Amino acid sequence: MSPTQQRNPFPFSLPPSFTNTASSALTAVSQHIDTSVILPTALAALASVAGSGLSRDRTTVGPAGELISEGVCWGVWAGVLLLAGGGVGSGKGLGLSWDLGLSGIGGRKRGRAGDGQEGDGDVEVGLLELENGNGNANGGPSSASAGAAGRGTEEGDAAASWSVWAVAVGLVVAALYRAELGDIALFPVLTPLLLLADRRFRPEIQRPSGGLGALAYTAWGTALVAVFGLFALLGRDAVGWALVLIPMVALFIVYAALIPRSVDARQWLTSVPELEEVIVPLAGRVGILVVVGLGAQAFVFGIRSLAFGFSALLLGLLKAGFWYFTVEAARNTSWVVATAIGTFGLVASRDPYVQLSNTQAFLPFFASLLVLAQVIYALPSQTKGRMILWALFLIPFGPYLANIAAIRSAQSSALHSVAHPIEVLARSARSDFKQILDRQSKTYSSAIKEYQRRYGVEPPQGFKEWYEFVVANESPIIDEFDAIHDAVAPFWKLSGDEVQRVMDEAYNTPGIDLWLCSYSSENSETTCKHPWRGSDRHIAEMFSSVLGDLHGLIPDTKFLVNHLDEPRVLFPHGTNTEGKKPLSLMDLSEQPTWDAVTKYCPTKPERGIANPPLEEAGLPLVANLTHSLDLCKHPEYATSHGLFQAPASFKLIEGLVPVLSTGSPSTLSDILIPSPAYLVESEFQYNPASDIPFSHKASNLYWTGSTTGGVSSASHDWHTFHRQRFLTLAQNLDHSQHHTYLHQTQGSTAPTTITTSFLNTHHYHVSPTRIFQCATPLACRQQRAHFRTLPWQPADAAFQSQLAFDLDGNGISGRFYKLLASHSAVLKQTLLREWHDERLKPWVHYVPVSMGMGELPETVSWLVESARGRQFAEEVAREGREWMGKGMRGVDVKAYLWRLVLELARVGEKGRGAIKEVE
Structure with a gap:
């Protein structure tokens, strides 16, 4: 083969007419383009x-x-x-x-492979063409x-x-x-x-x-x-x-x-x-x-x-x-x-x-x-x-x-002059919340009557001192404590001695992971003990700091507190013999829990088949929080939340046991208390120096954090865990997912809905900063490949955004109060009931987000892009911040815990007889 010939590496040849035409075209192009470089x-x-x-x-x-x-x-x-x-x-x-015969090599190579003789060759450097155009420069001997x-x-x-x-x-x-x-x-x-x-x-x-x-x-x-x-x-x-x-x-x-x-x-x-x-x-x-x-x-x-x-x-x-x-x-x-x-x-x-x-x-x-x-x-x-x-x-x-x-098309067609369904829900919510505040008892006698009307029994001993404290500190909530009654009422079916026996039995159950705490009336101190743990996660500190000055106003009381983030207690309501049955402990950590937590639903729909959501103008907005949290009405939650798929720890106690927890789904019966994170953990305290006015904040939704909520493994698909689903949506990673938006058409007074895969990610500053809780390294590796991650972010970074997102982790989110106290509007997604549910009003103090998040793209778009939406977001931020200073203060938390401990002291009082019927 001559040096100018090249071997055809392909086992076929093209027709001469085609090659001639192509050659002519390439020749014409090469007259105007240096194909050896440009191509x-x-x-x-x-x-x-x-x-x-x-x-x-x-x-x-x-x-x-x-x-x-x-x-x-x-x-x-x-x-x-x-x-x-x-x-x-x-x-x-x-x-x-x-000899490759490639265009542009411009050099000569000579020599035999492995013959032991010296070879030589010239290799063009070619860069000198920049100066003299001849392209000839010897790069030295080469072989x-x-x-x-x-x-x-x-x-x-x-x-x-x-x-x-x-x-x-x-x-x-x-x-x-x-x-x-x-x-x-x-x-x-x-x-x-x-x-x-x-x-x-x-x-x-x-x-x-x-x-x-x-x-x-x-x-x-x-x-x-x-x-x-x-x-x-x-x-x-x-x-x-x-x-x-x-x-x-x-x-x-x-x-x-x-x-x-x-x-x-x-x-x-x-x-x-x-x-x-x-x-x-x-x-x-x-x-x-x-x-x-x-x-x-x-x-x-x-x-x-x-x-x-x-x-x-x-x-x-x-x-x-x-x-x-x-x-x-x-x-x-x-x-x-x-x-x-x-x-x-x-x-x-x-x-x-x-x-x-x-x-x-x-x-x-x-x-x-x-x-x-x-x-x-x-x-x-x-x-x-x-x-x-x-x-x-x-x-x-x-x-x-x-x-x-x-982006401009979405902005131009968004709702601007037409009333948004969120505004309708907000007006109704504000009216309801005003009525709640207006109907609170104004005198001690009216408070007694309201208590009797609601619960059919007399208030506990010490109720008068509690009422005087609430009035003296201008606490706005006096009568709305149904959550305490609903949680404590089942224990009226047991005598006080039986309640004490049940608590002792539960505490001594191997592996149950409960703290047994005692409040001393004499010195107003709370002490807690555990079979093997040394740190109580600030439980005793919280009770002692909140109730520490109530000498003699609360009887000596004993109570159990859950150490874990996840809720614990399951028992059927309406039975009179449950307290006499031995309690059972079932460890469902890193296992599906849905069937267990919904076993007592009155009418249990087929798993995975959802009831039609309550929708406003085609959007699954949260119009009724109670309905939204009801697991029995939402079987689709079985594969929407990590708690029901593979919780990090889940030791389910089945039996009539009074256990205090920070959060609980609708079907479990934990007695709710404020999280110590809200009160005594510095990481979750609001720092005004880190905050800025709403108008100075970035127009986006902020969330960064860890991938808690479920344990990822080969058998548990992390894609359906609640935090991972939110990240996937906000980072626009699922291009097959379609979002519903409300559009305003010219001449129409009612919004219309459209469905599109478009999501304006400029509105979302959302990333995981720590990927963990993986049963195998592969699960974490897959998530690192899937999500766009950020390194550690400052604790108060959310204060730089007008919208701050908050959602469940393994349990409740400790950030919630800090975000509410800020100048940012809070968007909250949760399936857990908390102690404050009767005093925090969705659409007034925060924006609720459904578990499916089908409304989230439109909600964020409206709050960020439209003038009316931004005004509403600023109003929510202001209402939440002001209410944190009126109804969620330290004295308000004290009022709740004081009343709770009074109720616990009464049901656990030695010598008290069982009452079979309590409203």
């Missing part, structure tokens, strides 16, 4: 964008797929080069010798054979082999990082670093520094582009700097090893030959390291972690295309263009539909423009048609423009 650069950029976008979707490619794609990349390239005419020798050194001098020596072979290993390790380390943590956010920094390395290795090369060429060949220009690239890539995906440095250093070694060296250049890393000359040994080394990496993944995460699909193979082909065309483009410039093209792929493939703000959506768009200019002006100035590469700007510009258009 490889464009194709490398396209492969970089497509590969970066596909790699970023780690739930599709998978961590194992990312590693496998690296092996596919180099394996495919090596195979294609061998098929295209390469040969592999078997002597000393690298043992490679082929692909083994011999007694130059690279043919054993020392040179060892150094070259070490360099190939270094490149292979760098490539696989970077792939491992992408597999586990996503984008290498510091990648743009490689361009200025490589420019410095190139100057060191080839100091004699003159580089242009004027005009836009400064973006490619000056330290300040490349640094400027890198800064904007960093801003575009860091954002919500940032992780610790030390960790990001690892793949950046690895890739720097890779690219630096590929930079040609001058003869006299001082080398800290031996240069590898031209990449195609070492592709076979490099592919072999990468393959070995990929197998090692996959083995490590299987060891840590299990064999199931090695699953991958066709997308991994596609990603490998895209990577191969990127490297092949980048090498071709770099022949006529320098390796600086390689990292510039890689940076373009990263920033241009950023999805504007998932960014947190307009600024974060614009930054990748602007950074793409700068990086593209860097790529274009890195090419020789006389390159014909290089300005055509500006067309690549359409890659980031199209999605950015489409996102802006979708």
